[in-house]
Amino acid sequence: MAKLHQSSFSLDHEVLINILATQENILIIQDLDGVCMSLVKDPLTREIERQYLKATRAFDGHFFVLTNGEHIGRRGVNRIVEKAFDERDLVKQQGLYLPGLAGGGVQWQDRYGNVSHPGISDTEMAFLETVPQKIEASLREFFQQHNGGFNSEKFDDYIQATVLENKVSPTVNLNVFHDVLSEQAIYVKLQQAMKNLTQNLLEEAGTMGFKNSFFVHFAPNLGRDEQGKEIIQPASENDSGTTDLQFMLRGAIKEAGVPFILNHYYYLQTGNYPLGKEFNSRQAPQNKAELLTLIKDNFDSKIMPTIIGIGDTVTSKAEQNGDKLIFRRGGSDRGFLELIQAIGKEFESENLVVYVDSSGGELKNRKPLKLNEQKTEVIEGIGDAKDTDDTLTLNVVFPGGYQQYTKVFQEAASMRKQGNN
Known part of the structure; x- marks a missing residue:
């Protein structure tokens, strides 16, 4: 046996x-x-x-x-x-x-x-503290351009559930918007918009001297591409795909x-x-x-x-x-x-x-x-x-x-x- x-x-x-x-x-x-x-x-x-x-x-x-x-x-x-x-x-x-x-x-x-x-500098921590506000601003801008078909009176609650102000891993959690958006196509656009935001944050960090300090983790994901970057899992009819986009410290x-x-x-x-x-x-x-x-x-x-x-x-x-x-x-x-x-x-x-x-x-x-x-x-x-x-x-x-x-x-x-x- x-x-x-x-x-x-x-x-x-x-x-x-x-x-x-x-x-x-x-x-x-x-x-x-x-x-x-x-x-x-x-x-x-x-x-x-x-x-x-x-x-x-x-x-x-x-x-x-x-x-x-x-x-x-x-x-x-x-x-x-x-x-x-x-x-x-x-x-x-x-x-x-x-x-x-x-x-x-x-x-x-x-x-x-x-x-x-262990291994984290004060300046890296300071940059991470600014990320949740930038996520929230990006979400609000996205929904000014897209009508999600949800209860607008609860929008602030949705934002609060989506922006996770974690100390060393500020995160976009899209679960609530996956549930309330009227069209899957809008959710897929939201996924892409948040992916673009995290890429912009990485570029911004690079200009401030943090070129090798951060990376983005997608959960769940489809492994890594040839450059070692994680691959986002797009939503499908019965699958929400990547719901969490985490801005994390390199390593x-x-x-x-x-x-x-x-x-x-x-x-x-x-x-x-x-x-x-x-x-x-x-x-x-x-x-x-x-x-x-x-x-x-x-x-x-x-x-x-x-x-x-x-x-x-x-x-x-x-x-x-x-x-x-x-x-x-x-x-x-x-x-x-x-x-x-x-x-x-x-x-x-x-x-x-x-x-x-x-x-x-x-x-x-x-x-x-x-x-x-x-x-x-x-x-x-x-x-x-x-x-x-x-x-x-x-x-x-x-x-x-x-x-x-x-x-x-x-x-x-x-x-x-x-x-x-």
């Missing part, structure tokens, strides 16, 4: 529970939205289960998040965590914040809510966060940082091969943990290019999951890629896993059915979404806690 790291689309959650509960040298790197809470159109309405948050403490030092969202601010995850307990002091005292990297890899937090921004890509977390994990195990105490995600290479070389050259194989990467956003889409069929492979979680898979093969550490099906959330831009009638086997994955050469293997999947995953996580945490007593 194949081991779990050799499996594809496994529904054997009991084996995963056993690994999480009993294996000492493990490192969990987990996305947030869609994984441990539902995908929603308005980030302010997100909720997270109290028992799940308590369960994370059983993996203290072995569990870290890696998200494009942020820990802090009005729309940050910390506020959701505090709301789950209705007592901020309790959350801090008991270490119930989610430790790890936010902002794609540039906002670090321990489980007591102590936040830092704030999830895969660059993996060596940062590994560096910290090794410090917890040995008292030494393989990449140095001051290493941050922005210093990491930007492609998988160089990242893998960095890790191979600096991390002791005897200490390398079994890394379990958990995400929900992986895409694959066929595209006709002349007489040739090509595949655009992307998604916010693909990069860090592919790197974790590659590390597992390089170090023979039996790493696992875990996929949580978030298609049941409010966002209609996720393809669901297809099961057989008995619900015992996955008969069609999340990528394009014609894409049979995708190298990313989803070892374990959760068709039941975040509810199913967090239940398994809590069970494993309970067993691990009992085993350590």
Whole structure:
């Protein structure tokens, strides 16, 4: 019988529970939205289960998040965590914040809510503070030229839900306008207008001396083009396509966060940082091969943990290019999951890629896993059915979404806690 790291689309959650509960040298790197809470159109309405948050403490030092969202601010995850307990002091005292990297890899937090921004200058932060106002101005200008056919009295509310004033990743969230616009054609124009805005912001930053400071992340996306820029996913009849356009710091890509977390994990195990105490995600290479070389050259194989990467956003889409069929492979979680898979093969550490099906959330831009009638086997994955050469293997999947995953996580945490007593 194949081991779990050799499996594809496994529904054997009991084996995963056993690994999480009993294996000492493990490192969990987990996305947030869609994984441990539902995908929603308005980030302010997100909720997270109290028992799940308590369960994370059983993996203290072995569990870290890696998200494009942020820990802090009005729309940050910390506020959701505090709301789950209705007592901020309790959350801090008991270490119930989610430790790890936010902002794609540039906002670090321990489980007591102590936040830092490794590798970011004050001048870069100052430029980022100006971005939300520019997004709002651009949206207002767009709708002066286009009649969206929506309730104009609620326009300011729509703007508030669309402009996310994140500290290190100001974002355009188009979900609400996708719902209220009368014509899909206008939404597609809005997508393009916001893409043009972010390009203009990059050019403006360049004239101010920040030519290599920022980039734009599209979620979901269709991978990267030949220049390394992410490809926007246009809306279609039943798919909202790219809904989030995030103005982010260069280096704030999830895969660059993996060596940062590994560096910290090794410090917890040995008292030494393989990449140095001051290493941050922005210093990491930007492609998988160089990242893998960095890790191979600096991390002791005897200490390398079994890394379990958990995400929900992986895409694959066929595209006709002349007489040739090509595949655009992307998604916010693909990069860090592919790197974790590659590390597992390089170090023979039996790493696992875990996929949580978030298609049941409010966002209609996720393809669901297809099961057989008995619900015992996955008969069609999340990528394009014609894409049979995708190298990313989803070892374990959760068709039941975040509810199913967090239940398994809590069970494993309970067993691990009992085993350590």
